[in-house]
Amino acid sequence: MGSLLAKNQIGENCVICEQMKSAGIHLYTSFICTDCESIMIKTDTSDPKYKYYVEKLRKVTKPGIYS
DSSP: OHHHHHHHHHOEEOTTTOOEESSEEEETTEEEEHHHHHHHHHOOTTSHHHHHHHHHHTTOOOOOOOO
8 A cells, every 4th residue: 555655646657758647547557647648639530649649559558367
């Protein structure tokens, strides 16, 4: 529990902007900050930045299922 509290105070590394941020969402095992999430949602598929976000999201991997 101590490491969870420390993580909330320091933040996490965003998979998109690669900066330490304190607020965001988790997608599988990756963290996306609220700033990047907001920008991605508003980006049109014809925008050149769309391809950039798709490439960055390829880093997101599904966690393995352990039994």
